[in-house]
Amino acid sequence: MSRFWSQVVRDLTPYVPGEQPKIANLIKLNTNENPYPPSPRVLAAIRGELGDDAARLRLYPDPNADLLKAAVARRHGVTAQQVFVGNGSDEVLAHAFQALLKHDAPILFPDITYSFYPVYCGLYGVAYRTVPLTADFSIDPADYCGQANGxxxxxxxxxPTGRLLALDAIERILAANPDSVVVVDEAYVDFGGDTAIGLVARYDNLLVIHTLSKSRALAGLRVGFAVGHPALIEALERVKNSFNSYPLDRLAIVGAVAALEDEAHFADCCARVVASRERLVGELAGLGFDVLPSAANFIFARHPQRDAAELAGALRDRNIIVRHFKLPRIDQHLRITVGTDDECRALSDALREILA
Structure with a gap:
């Protein structure tokens, strides 16, 4: 701590990202990265943007990223005026907290959820109240209806639970809160859910946020976007242009467009991850784990007879990294990214050895 720190910095509890260890022959199942490479069109697009001498890199990118907004709009059947893009979905979320969620009343989010949410609240001075998940770790829409909120x-x-909320349940929350913005963070929806973007035309209080880090395998490019009513998008643009007018570089823009346009690669990649997930669930269930139903590219599991921290440590000793959260209600669970079939098999074999 320094005497030069502001009070905001003194009071912050920063987000802790998943570990990125530099270990040889590592099986990395802790940060929900896609186990497969992005579309080959991405690299081709980046090479094309660079040209022979990379002279274009001396020029600023398009501050509006119009090519990318148009690609998102085509993909999801909306207009470009309903699309906002940013440097990963985390930046899009940050702008949403500042532009749309900072009001007099506290905002609501689950007690077990993405741990960046309370961090943003601390950074931007947003009051919040957590809503407990049910006993089976699902969201009950009734808990979000009839409450005054910001x-x-x-x-x-x-x-980290991986549990999916059906679209009719989301619509119930939207209809019960017409004067509150409802942000649906769909980072993992492509692995087993239906996007709520189709509801945007009927609900002007809905903002849906996506990332290209997971299903499009572009975590290294940092691209995210939001879809909502043009008035919500304008609010995000006002914050963005008061913070950083150029959040996406030239290579990220063309690479993201190429990824969005390769539907066949996207569908095949998601199908492979889902198939591997179901096999892994079966393997772990056979080893005595309780595994929550998952619609994501990860699973959330606990072993009734073994401590989660000890299991994570034993896996690490075998060069396999999974995520363990030391938080109430979930400190005996492990969040395990779905890797390739070979990686999943290595995980199962290691757990079988540890449990034996």
Whole structure:
């Protein structure tokens, strides 16, 4: 701590990202990265943007990223005026907290959810109240209806649980809160859910946020976007242009467009992850784990007879990294990213050895 710190910095409890260890022969199942490479069109687009001498890099990118907004609009059947893009979905979320969720009343989000939400609240001075998940770790829409609030945000599927909320349940929350913005964070929806973007035309209080880090395998490019009513998008643009007019570089823009346009690669990649997830669920269930239903590219599991921290440590000794959260209600669970079939098999074999 320094005497030069502001009170805001003194009071912050920063988000702790998943570990990125530099270990040889590591099986990395802790940060929900896609186990497969992005579309080959991405690299081709980046090479094309660079040209022979990379001279274009001396020029600023398009501050509006119009090519990318148009690609998102085509993909989801909306207009470009309903699309906002940013440097990963985390930046889009940050702008949403400041532009749309900072009101007199507290916002609502689940007690077990993406741990960046309370961090943003601390950074931007947003009051909040957590809503407990049910006993089976699902979101009950009734808990979000009939309450005065400054906004609602939740991931769907939820993280770190992986549980999915049906679209009719989301619509129930929207209809019950017409004067509150409802932000649905769909980072993992492509692995087993239906996007709520189709509801945007009927609900002017809905903002849906996506990332290209997961299902499009572009975590290294940092691209996210939001879809909502043009008035919500304008609010995000006002914050963005008061913070950083150029959040996406030239290579990220063209790479993201190429990824969005390769539907066949996207569908095949998601299908492979889902198939691996179901096999992994079966393997872990056979080893005695309780595994929550998952619609994401990860699973959330606990072993009734073994301590989660000890299991995570034993896996690490075998160069396999999973995520363990030391938080109430979930400190005996492990969040395990779905890797390739070979990686999942190595995980199962290691757990079988540890449990034996």
């Amino acid at each position: 906004g609602i945000i939740f991931p769907n599927p939820n993280a």
